[in-house]
Structure formats: C-alpha cells, structure tokens
Amino acid sequence: MTGSKILIYVNGVKYVTDNVQPEWTLLSFLRDQLKLTGTKLVCGEGGCGACTVVVSKYHRYEKKIIHYAVNSCLTPLCILHHTAVTTIEGIGNMESKLHPVQERIAKAHGSQCGFCTPGFAMSMYALLRNNPEPTEEEIEEACSSNLCRCTGYRPILDGYKTFSKSYCCQKEKIETESQTLKVSTLYNLSSFSAYDPSQELIFPPELMITRDMPVESLRIVGNTMTWFRPSSLEELLLLKKKYPRAKLVVGNTEVGIEMKFKGLHYPVIISPTEIPELNIVKHTAEGIEIGGCITLTKLNEIMNDAIDKLPEYKTRTFAAIVEMLRWFAGHQVRNVGSIAGNIVTASPISDLNPLLLASKSRLYIQSAEGKKKIMIMDESFFTGYRKTCLKPDEIIESILIPYTSQNEYFHGFKQARRRSDDITIVNAGMRVALEKNSLRCNYIIRDCTLSFGGMAPITIIARKTSDFLVGREWNENLTDIVIQLLSKDMPLAFSTPGGMVEYRKILAPSFFLKFYLMVSSQLLSSEVIETYCGIPPSYLSAASVFKHNRFQGYQEFEKSDCSQQEHSSMRKPMVHTSAMKQATGEAIYCDDMPKYSNELFAGLVLSTNAHAKIRSINYEDAISMPGVYDYVGANDIKPGCNRGCIEYGEEIFATEEVTCIGHLIGLILADTRDNANRAAKAVQIEYEDLPVILTIEKAIAAESFYSPTRQIRKGDVERELTLSQKTIEGEFTVGGQEHFYFETQSCVALPKAESGEMEIFSSTQDPSGTQKSVAKALGVPSNRVICRVKRLGGGFGGKDMRGIPIAVASAIAAQKTKRPVRCVLDRDTDMSITGTRHPYMFKYKVGFNNDGVINALKMKMYSNSGNTRDVSHGVMGRSILTCLSCYHIPNVEIIGYLCKTNIPSNTGFRGFGSPQAMLATETILTDIGIKCGITQLQVREINLHRNNDVTHYNQTVEDSRARAVLNEVIKRSCYESRKLEVEAFNKVNRWKKRGIAIVPAGFPVSFTSKYNNQGGALVMIYTDGSVLLSHGGTEMGQGLYTKLSQICSHVLGVPVDKVHIVETNTSSVPNASPTAGSLSTDLNGGAVLNACEQLRDRIAPYRAANLKGKWEDWVKAAYTDRVNLSANGFYRVPNIGYNWNENSGRVYNYVTYGAAVSEIEIDSLTGDYHILRTDIVMDVGKSLNPAIDVGQIEGAFVQGIGLYTLEEQCISPSGYLLTRGPATYKIPSLSNIPNKFYIYLLPNVPNKRGIFSSKGIGEPSLVLASSVFLAIKYAIIAARKDSGFHKMFRLDSPATCERIRMACTDQITMAVTTITYLIMHEFYNESIIIISS
C-alpha cells in the first residue's frame, strides 16, 4: 500500500496532511504553517542549533521509542511521517508553567538576546528525555553544538548543570562559602522547580502502530518534486533504476545544503530510512557490518559497545571512529546523518572516509540489476571531486568495518578551524601492522595505509608513502622520510580550494609524527621508549589525545547593600526581564510578528560585481515569476531623495555604479520569502567592470582613502625616538569580525492611509536614525514616521548604521505599493552585505629605555572601511584616542587612514575601534618586554598610567583603578606561581606548550561626538499604580530594559514588577542616540532617574499624608488631586566635548578598568589550542545588576576570543565573500571558552560619574581577550625556542590554528620545501584573501 499523506504530531496535536511540498523543512512548517515562531531560523544550514526541536518515534529496528534532537531547518517534513515533534512551545509556557529546562536557563541568566535560547532548551530537553539524570560531561556534550553569540556559554552551562547531582552539591557548597566571603551567588538553587520526568508529553499511542504494521510506502507529489519512501529493498532498487538521478535522503545534511545553498534541484527524492537491510548491525568474524542508513549517533553507540565488549586490540579502528565522531558536526547532525550519506557524498573532507580507507572497510553495493557487489574501500572508489564509482542505479546497502589484529595499530586525526562542530582542514586515518623481530628487538612494518582528507579533491591513500614503509623498521628515522614522501604523494595544487596550502602540507607529516609517537608509546612503556626508539619522553606530549576537563565557573561580587528598601531589586542579580519569555519562545522578534493579510516580502537585488558601471537592469523575467508583484528601484524614489537620506552620502539603490559585491540595486516584492529571493536572483544586470581594490595594502598603493584623515600629536616624537636607548619598528594586522548577531537584519514597513504616515518595525539599534532616514527618503517630515523596536536578537553595533538601508528600501517599497513590506535577510545575505568590524593594519615605531619605559610612539593606523564611509571616521577616532588603554606614553604621533575599498562597508562593532588598537599596543609592549629582557608584568607595570598623568588627548587621568585591578588579578589568579608552573611544563613537553599572559585595560566610556551623549525617557503612572516606562535605548540582550526597570522601581519605591517597558518607540522619546558604546544605561538611566524623581516628588505629599497607605493609594490620591502622573526625563553627560583640531576638551566621562590573566595550551604540531583558565577582575563601579554585568563581561570576553583567535573572513580575488555562514565562519563555541572561567567584580569602588555609582560594561572586557592572544604568543615562543629560534616574530590577529602552527617552526615546517612554499604562497594569496587587512 502506498500512502500520500503525512501524519505527524506536533506538541501532542495531530496533523494529517496531503498538502505538503517535499521541499518543506520542518522549520518552515512550524513557523509558516503552524505559526509556532518559538523555533528560530538563524543559519538554515545546520550550523548553529537555534532551530533545534525534538523528534520522537518508535524505531522499528531498535524496537523502542527514541527521542532525538534535530535541526529543524534541515529536516524535510516528509521524513517525519509517523513521528511526534516537540517544540519549545510544547514543553512549557508563561501562562501555565515553565519546563525546568526553560526555567533554569532563564534563572541562571543564560538568556541575553534570547534568540539561541529555545534551541539550547530543546537540546537539553532531548538529553533529559533519554537520560533524566545526566552527568556534567553529558550536559556539556548536549549543549556543545548550539551556538550563542551573547552569553559566553558559562551561565547556560551553569543553569543546565543543575540537572546533574554532582554539580548541585558543589554549587550548594559555593553558596554556603559565599556567605562567609560576603559575596552572593548569581542565582538561588532553591528557586528552581524540580525536574519530574513523569510529567513529559506522552508518546502518541497512535504512533505505536508502526510497531505492529508493515512499513508503508509513501509517495508525496509536490509542484516541482516527488518524495518516495519505499518499504522494501526491492522497491528501493526499482525506484533507483527508474530514477537513476534521484537522490537518496537519510539525514538530508548534505542534500539539504546542496539544494539550499548550491541551487541544485532534485525532482525525485527517495528516502530509504525504513528499509530493513539498510538498518542492520551484524557482528561477523571479520568485523561489524553496518547498514547504510545507520546514523552517526548509532554508529558511535555500536562502536562503543564493541569497545566495551571486545579485546582492546580488535577495536582500534572503532576507537579511532569514536574519537573522530567526537569532533564530527554537532549532535543534531549526527542524530540524523548516515554513514552511507557520508561515504557517497565523497567530500574530500569527509571525516569517516579516511578511516574507512585506512581500515580497508568493505562496501556492500546493490542494484536492481545484479548481485550484491563487495568492494574494499580504496582510492578507486572515489573517481573525482564528490564522485564515486557507484553506478547511478546502485546503492550502498551496508559497510563492514574490520577488526584490527594483535599487532595492528590505528589512529585517526582531524584538524579544523574550531575544534568542535567544524569541518576538516586536513584529516587522516593511519593503520600500521607490525611484526616483532625478537632477535633485533625491533618492529618491522608488515602492512600500512595512510589515508588523508583535505589533501586532494578526493580522500586519498598516500600510496607511495604507505608502500615504501612496508618492510621498513619502525623507528624515528621514518618521520624524516615520510615528510619527503608525503609531499610527493600529495603535491597540493596551487589552486586548491580552501587555501591554507602550506599549512595543510605541514599538517599531513605532523599527523604522521603524532601517529609514530602514539604507536610507539603503545608498543613500549614510556621508561623504555627512549632506550629502544630513541624517543625523548618529552616527545610523548604529541601522543596524547585532547581531553576536555569539566568546565568550572566562578563569580564573585559585592553583596547588595542591606540598607536599601526591602522591595528594591537594585544591585541584586535580578533576572533579565524577558528571559522567561525568551526561554519559552513567547518573546516576539521582528520576523515573529504575524503576517499582514496583504503583506509583501522584499528580496534584495544585489550587485554581483565588486566595482562596475551599471549598464542595464532588466527585471522583466523576474517580475513574471510565480508570486512576484513588483520591482522597486531608484526610479521609485522621489527626485533628490536617493542620495543623502542615509548618512554619509550613500545611495539607497545604486544607480550608475556599484562599489562592492552585495551593493543594493533594487527590490523584488513577492508573496513569500522564497519567491521574492528566487526572483531577485533572476534580475539581469549588465556591468562594465572597473578596477577593484579589496585590501588595505592595495588601498595604500592606490592612495584610496576617505578624507579627512584623523590624527593626534603630543610631545616631540621624532626627538624622543632618537634619544631612546632602544627602538622597535613593526607592522601588525588585526582581522575583521562578523557581528553574527543571531537575528538577521529584519524590518516590516507598514504604510498608513493618512498624511504619508509610515510605521517601521525594525531590529535596529538606532530607531531615531532609522526614522530620520526613512522620513527623508519618503520626502515626509520625521513626525510622519514612527520606528518601533521590541527587542533585537543581538546587535553588537551591526544593527546601528547597516540596518538603516534595508529599512529605508522597504519603506520606499511600502510607499510605492501601499502594502506592508517585510524584509528579513537570510544569514548568507546578511553576512555578505552588512559589513563587519574593520580590519586594521598598524605601522609603528616605538622608542624606549633599557628598563622598558616607553618614551615615544609613532604609529599609522589603516582601517579597511569598505565601499562607504559609514561610521569609519568615528571608529578610527576612537582607535586613536583609546589605543594606549591604561598606559602612559608622553610623546605620541598617530595618524589614522580610512581605506576606501570595494568590500561592503565596514561598521561599528562592540568596542568601536578600541579592540584592534589596544591589541596593537599590547603586542608592542610584549615585544618591548622581550627586547629588554624583562617580564611581561614588569613592562606593563612600569608603563601603567597614574593619576594626574596627562593622556595623549590631553585629559588628566583621575580615579584610575588600573593598578588596583592589576594587583587583584595577580593575587586572584596566583599569577606568579602559575607562571613558574607553565615554565616547568614547557621544559618537559616538546610538542605541547603553555603560555600565560596578563593584561590590564582601561576602556573610556562616552560617545566621542558630543551630541550623542544625551538620553531621554518618558515615565507614566496609571491609576492602578502600574508604571509604563519608555526610553530611547533598545534591548538587544544586554539587559538595558532590566537595569532601567530596576532604576525606575528603586526611585519610585515600587516593586519592579509594577514597571513595564513595551518597546522602544520614536513617538514616545524623540531624537534618541543609538544604543551603543557601553553607555546606554548611563544615558537612558540618567533620563529615567530624572523623570522618576519628578514623579516621586509629585507623589511625595500623598505618601506623607498617608504613611500607612500603599503605592496604589498614593497614586490614586494624586490622580484625584489632578497631579500629572507622566514625566519626561532628560540627561546629558556633563562637561564633555573634545576638539580634534586643538587636541583639547574632555573625551570621556570615566574609564572602566579590568585586568585578565589567561593560560592556554597549544599543540605545536597542529596549531590547536585551548584555554585552560582565565581570571578577570573588573571595576564596574557599584554594579546595578551583578548578573547582567557578569554576563556582559563573559559574553564580551568570549567574543574577544573569537576576534583575536578564531574568526576569519575570506574573500575571493573578485571580492566575493566566501565565509557566509557558520559552516565557514567560526564563532566561539562551548569548546572555545576557558576551562576555568573566574570573574571578580572589584568591591568598594563607587563611580561618582556614573548612574547610581555604576560603570558601563558592555564592551570593556572584550579587549581583555588579548590575554588569550598573548598567551598563545608566549606558548609559540617556547615552541620556537625548542627548535633553536630565539628571535622575535610577528603574530597577526587572529591567532588561528594555521597561524599558530606556521609560527611554531620545527623540522617539519623547515623540511616542506621552501621554494615550492614560496610559489604556492604567492598563488594562494591570489586565490583566497584572508581579510586580515
């Protein structure tokens, strides 16, 4: 029997439908059809986990109900026939009760912007469904494939580890100890409701029918695709015969990506998931036979089970598979991705194929035609890039993975940009069978296979090397020969996709050296290893496999002042006001707003050339496509409005010339997102290419700069440089950084029928700027445009200026069509058009004395500003002003150049120019320390500024806490003793090196443009006593609404739950400054204070007259007495304003200080690194809300780790961004945070210039991640010393695994031929450009 309907349960509700398109994903079904918007779309490519939901099904071959987490963005709806789906809405809500996974992430402060929160909650939910009492390790693993851009992961882990018994005991101990330390904990364990597994949704009994019924065949016919689910092998093979080009879909983690991102269309899909033969697990005499549909999670289970039950020697390949699967994608992908899917995709960077080749695994191949074919997997299986020798009608039925024999050894290796959940740069499977020669007391190689991924267009066997080794003695001489042979076996082509050619060529022999050491240490005990193999024990450091220690976090802060009013939440770790809603999926973001009935979706028509004249635009074909309504371009804008309404002169729609790939040319309006985006790509544009400049180097050569340059001069730099005892001249680059806010740029423009009014719902950090630009573009006064912002799913500066063009374009479309227009960018579009943090280049000369005291600094800073000036000028200004952090240099000359290039305009990002410039200063200090032979601490202490020093911008240093935070972090981190331990470790480990670095920082808080330093608020009290607070700041996860509610409640003297903030709205508070620069609490908080004080004073007489009454009575009395219960508040930062021309005036209001010590360990053979521990001491004044402040410190620090060590953008020579999603662009994951992460807020340090004595904290700790960068540099220095290299070397940011490995010069790097290397390097620079400059 063949069915044509899908039966699926969602949150206990049954849906039976025959109206399904096979291309629908579960996510589109949930969000678009069922209007369940709690599940979020972030990347659409399985790389972030935000869309995680739980699927439950009766597994007929495992004979049990299984629950597993999946990425709903990649899960085809059709594959879910007869399953039950649970989404965030199905487990708890605000109205009834939160599920513990929702409550704990919220109460532990693990939800900031909240866009990732439902995904984390569902990953944790899946774990608990399978294992109600998980260990801490299992919880870490369950959270490890969900990304978060805000929190730094610590609070999420903290909240979820409360599900493990061991963690709860420790936490209780900390809580008890905290009482004696006079500190508090961020949350109270006893407030968490207990987890009761018996309360979970039951598995729908109807779905148990699959247990007793034969498999039903399915055939779902859509408009452009047909989906088959055959019920027997025979049916499958016949279908494959009939439709040889059909794709088999098991997990859809390859096919889904091909369809979505590579534009491939498959008219026929066959899903073999229910075929018994493809689900077998059979133990044979030779190994284990595994059905092709077995998922990677199941494969892991099977391998582990065998490892537990069989003798160790038999399961060495299995152990390597288990180790590889640890680093293979995330658990959502492993839960659905299949072994055959991985093999047949034939990706050159498949993680399983090198292991299967090296182990001589066997494939059982079937077709309708002939007999079962058996094939040993070797290089002949792969016939080309993503091609195999399978005939179109053949399928893989099963795979046999052989046991290893007694003297056979097997290991797998993988190096990726990010250790966990990342695709491979190079991987390998290595197998050697040895024969003991008892007479000569040595081992001879009897058989050997070395297989590699990432070294050719296919997974290959290094045949010459493998064959050569057979018959040789197993000794240390092998490694030198293998280095030479591998280069010949795998002569990476110059044009190898993915670049990193030299690194890859070095990784392959580095893996072999590891393999050699691993096998040798298995053969012999470490005591005798040196005697027999000549291997020094310190070399065994290369043989250990990375083990992740359990994560530990600790936070210490002052207890809230007891003298405060009882109900006041001031200075307490109050939970983010939206956290609960975010955790239940009820928080509404821009794209969660219900669709208007006549709404249109805008797809962007973007330039495909980096610099060109537009010859013609032809949208005829596009507007005749299904669902398309209209095209909107420059001709639809009122004359004179196309240029000038977006600040700094950029056009809304390009007219004559495009200046980057991704330049906005027009919009296609259609009924759905897919139709609009598809048609937008069909608009034909003819270009006439013009010369392209992409990098800073090219811009300098062409003198392509925006004017004016920024500069500052103090003292006599030339003279002091000449007089200095020592000088260093150098160059240094810091790469850009993608904001990667989880919610992409989104807006809805809603035209009104009267007076040209327009309402804009936008995910902007700058509602007033959006309002102003939209009004100008529409040719109406600002009072006709209202911009409304409920919340943002992260901003980090990227939604200040760069969201405005999208809002303006949508408003023009809405004005033209008189219909609501929604525009929500896909992740790849967002990443490729909205700009990033500016890449910087620094050229400097610094003069100093023998004792390390710096006399003079001369520096040129270049930023890659992109195709418009945007806020680059302001960013550069801040780089120049803040670059010296908390150091004093008496003579300074700095000039900043804004490079005009043909990449999308770069823009503000958390720190606004300071993180790049401060890292340059820290690098200079580090090099000075080395040159003077003094410690890194000495060079920093000796140059630290003091009160009454005058900065290079002529502001006197006051109330400096630089020394206080530095001293405290030295003490807290046990810096001196750990430094000695690091040195001791490095002496006995040749291939693993540790580094420890200490960094203090002073981060000035203020907008440099004086007019921005103001804030407004409107506070209204209603007669029932409830308070409505409006202000100019936007909530993007940073807790602004929470802190402002705390201020309001404190000043009015009402409980905080009486205060509500609906949204930020330009009709409540006009002319607000953008929410940025760590000072939104100061500006808006000052205004709230001002308004609340007025209201408090107005109500005071009624309070005095009725002391026994309550708030509601006083409000009512005041109202009856005709008192105005609404007040408007205003605040401006006093005595501020800097004049660049005269280098005078006050730049900042105050400085937030912090200091950090980070210790890291690198693997000098691969460049892999991990952070062992970070201690941060921060001066936040008197914290308004320690939980929010700690959250900002941790979140910014982890973002800084990304900036300085991980995140790297690549573009093609034509200017096309290659890193446009989480698959290629790596933000920190759980695996990148410090293993021990300790935060201390400096006590007793009120800030007299901040609101309620607090300090702004959104940005400052980001720069402290430079301690991680510098610790890496110190570890590399130690590695280089072992190879005899003592000279200083240049390490640019980010310190990626590639840069680390390349800097750890050793016999392998030197042996890879220099000439080839140089040629390749040149070519490589031509074929991929890393935007480090």
Ligand SMILES: Cc1cc2nc3c(=O)[nH]c(=O)nc-3n(C[C@H](O)[C@H](O)[C@H](O)COP(=O)(O)OP(=O)(O)OC[C@H]3O[C@@H](n4cnc5c(N)ncnc54)[C@H](O)[C@@H]3O)c2cc1C
């Ligand atoms: C976010 C993400 C991370 C990833 N990380 C990794 C990683 O770290 N390492 C890695 O190696 N891969 C990774 N992948 C790739 C992918 O997950 C794996 O290759 C997975 O094993 C594919 O299995 P699938 O069932 O999802 O394949 P599908 O997409 O369902 O199918 C893939 C291909 O296999 C064919 N096929 C499937 N079964 C059979 C069969 N029995 N006989 C013949 N042909 C068959 C299909 O026709 C199709 O061409 C990642 C993918 C994503 C989306």
Ligand code: FES
């Ligand atoms: S949105 Fe599905 S994994 Fe990112």
Ligand code: FES
């Ligand atoms: S809270 Fe995780 S992405 Fe914002």
